Amino acid sequence: MYVAVKGGERAIEASWRLLDEARRGDTRVPELSVAQIREQMRLAVARVMAEGSVYDEELAALAIKQAAGDLVEAIFLLRAYRTTLPRFGYTEPVETENMVVERRISATFKDVPGGQVLGATYDYTQRLLDFALLAEGDDAAGHAPRASREAPPEEPMPRVLALLDKEGLIEQETRSPEAREPGDLSREPLAFPADRTVRLQNLARGDEGFLLAMGYATQRGYSHTHPFAGEIRFGSVSVEMVLDELDEAVEIGEIELTECQMINQFAGAKDVPPKFTQGYGLSFGHAERKAMAMALVDRALRAEELGETLASPTQDIEFMLSHSDNVEASGFVQHLKLPHYVDFQAELELVRRLRAEHEQGVDADAQNEEAA
C-alpha cells in the first residue's frame, strides 16, 4: 500500500510511450510533416513564434507537432529551447514604415496615401464551414480560381498616424533623448515600476487570450480609452544588424510582422491641450487579434503617465505584467497536480484540532445553559 505514493520511474516511462502514441493518433492516417504545419497552419506558427519569443517558423512548427497542437505547450517548448541559445547582440530597430505590405487598413480614414490593402483576411468570409475542404485534396478540387496577385504597391505607405502629426493632433512615438537603452526582459528580471519599453516587451510575448480578454475589458468600461484602429499593417520587414567586423549594418534576413497603432482620446491635462494618444501593438507573423489587443492594453497601462485615474486592474502595471505570460501561468496553475500531501497533512491536523476545540466549546456552552 505504501507503494501507492511512489510515482515510479517505470510509470513515467510508460507515460512517455503513451504520449507518443496519443500524439501520432491512428497510424492508418498519414503522419503530419513539420513542413505541412509550417505552410498550412501559419497562424498557429505565428502565435507560437510570438509568444515563444523566437522567430523560427520551422522550430515553431516542430513544437506544434510535438505538442499535438496544444499551442501553450508548443510555446513552452520553444521558450525552453530559446533559453539555451547564446545572445549574439541586438539588431537595428526594424523600420515598419518600410514594410513590404501584404495587408494594411485604417479605420480612421476612408482613404490614405498608399491605399487600403485588404490582403488575406478572414474578416469578410462568411463563417460557413467549407465542406469542399472536407473532401480529400482541396487543391485538386480547384473550386476557387487562384487569386490574381497584383504587384506589391509601389507607392510609399507612410504611417497613418504620422499624417496627423502636422496638426499636432496626436502624440508621436519619438525616442526621447534622455531615454535609456531598452532593457532585455529575457535577460533581466521584470522589476517594478516598469517603463514602457519593458511593458511592450512583456506584452509582445504575453498570452493572446489574456491580452484579448483584458483589451476587451478596456472596451467595456474597465479603463475606457475610446480606441480607433488608426492603422493595422502586416507584411515583411528586413532585419539589419551591425557586425563588428564590417562596422556597418548588414541585412541578415526578413521577418513578418503585424503592427497596430490605436488612436485613443485624451482629454488633456492642466498643461497639455486635448489630443489623441497612441496604444501600440506588434507581433511576429500574421496576428491581428494579438496586435490589436496588445495596443488596447498598452494604452490602458499608460494611465499613470498620462495622469488618468487608476480605477481598473487593466491599468495596473504590476497586475497586468505579472500575469500575462502563459508559460509562467500554465506552469503554476498546473503545479497543483504535484503532490502537496505534506502541506495538506499539516492543514488536516489543524482543521481536526480546531473542530475538536469547537465541539468542546459547543458542549461547554450547552452545559452552561443547562446550569443557568
Next chain:
Amino acid sequence: MNAPDSLQTSNATVTSHETQAAAGYNFAYLDEQTKRMLRRALLKAVAVPGYQVPFASREMPLPYGWGTGGIQVTAAIIGANDTLKVIDQGSDDTTNAVNIRRFFARTTGVATTRHTREASIIQTRHRIPETPLTEKQILVYQVPMPEPLFRLEPRVAECKKLHALSDYGLISVELYEDIVQHGSIATTYDYPVTVNGRYLTSPSPIPKFDNPKLHMNAALQLFGAGRERRIYAIPPYTPVKSLDFDDHPFEVQRWEHACALCGSRESFLDEMIVDDAGKRMFVCSDSDYCHERRANDDAIDDANVDTIDAHATTEPATHAGEHA
C-alpha cells in the same frame, strides 16, 4: 530530455555511467554566463541572509512552478564530484523528484543518491530531511512564492518597501487575528520566519514542523523561486526565528501516532487512506529516514499498529520501498 533515471530502485547509491553532460548541452544544462549570473545572485543572497535577490530566471525544460528555481540554483552550484539527492514531500520517489533527479543525471552525469548522509547537494520541495545536515551539505529549496507578505500585499513594489523599512506589522496583525478567531495561529506550512534578526522570509511551503531545523543549521540553505525570479539564502549557523507572541509561543505539529513502518514518534507523518472503508495509516514523510531506521532496527513490531480509530489498518506494508 526524456532519459531513464539512472538511479535504480535498490537502496545502493548508483553512480551514473555518464561522466559528462548530455550531448548538445552544457554541463548542468545552463550556459556558463547564466550560471555566473546565478552565482552572483547567490553570493549576494548569502551576504544578506533572508533578503530576496532578483535574478534573471530562465525558462527551463520543466514548467514554472515545478521546481525551476531550485533547478537553476542546483545547476549553478553543482560540480562533477557532487552527489545529488532530490526529494519532494520528503520522498525520493515522487514523480517530480524522479524527473528532476533524472534531469541532472542526464545533464551532469553526477552520482545520485537516496541517502541524506551521502548527498552533498539535496534539492527539496516541501520538506527538510529529518536526518541532521552537516557543514559539507547544501540544501536547495524549490520556492513557489518567495514573498512572505504576498497574501497580505500582492504588489511586489509595495512589499519591497515594507522589507526595506522592516515594516512587518501586517503579518503580526494577521497572526493576532488568527489567535482571536481560532485561539491559535492557523498557519501550518510556509510559516514565516525572521532570518538573522532582520528579514521576514518565507521558508517555502515546508510544514511548520520543519521550521526549527532552519535555525542554526550547519548546512547552507539556498532558496530558488524561478517563476517569481528571486533567490535567497540562510547561511550556515544563522539564527532563524519563527514568528510568534510571548503569550502564544511557536509550536509544531504533533501526532498521536507513530510511523506504522519504523515506529518513529519524532518525524513528520503522512496520512494515507488505505481502503474504501476509510482505514488510515501514518508513515514517515521522509522515506530515507524511515528506511534507515528500519535497517538499523528490525524490532518495530511494537509500534506499527498505531491507529486513528476502530477502522485503522492492522497490516502495515512490510515491503515498503519496493515497487508494486
